[in-house]
Amino acid sequence: MTTQGANGEAPGRLGKARGRLRRVFRVGAWALGARPAIVVVGAIVYALAFLPRYPVKTPTIRIDPTPDRVARGKALANVLACVQCHADPAAGDLTGRALKHVPAVLSPGAASANITGDRQKGIGG
DSSP, rough: OOOOOSSOOOTTTTHHHHHHHHHHHHHHOOOOHHHHHHHHHHHHHHHHHHHHOOOOOOOOOOOOOOHHHHHHHHHHHHHHHHHHHHHHHTTTSSSSOOOTSOOTTTOTTOBOOOSSSTTSSSSSO
């Protein structure tokens, strides 16, 4: 007949060995679980620390608005359906307009963007 100790373990050396073995398994399991997290955090820090830093030159592109190019742009805007949302009937160009067909519940005051070549108000800047 075997007796049990205060914590339900076998008394003596066998109980102490089991306690040490459990502690080793707990520490080992924690280390194995923490290792992937440490590796991921280390990889992120390494990647961010050694990103190349250099000035980016902005290209200057100048396209002359010839009559042929303007006509092609108008044809593309009609074919690609840009005109349906972005054309303002009052202005006659693609300055954007209020989208009254969008329910106010989804987006109150919905409006299309100004896609003209204007440098301050459009996408030409």
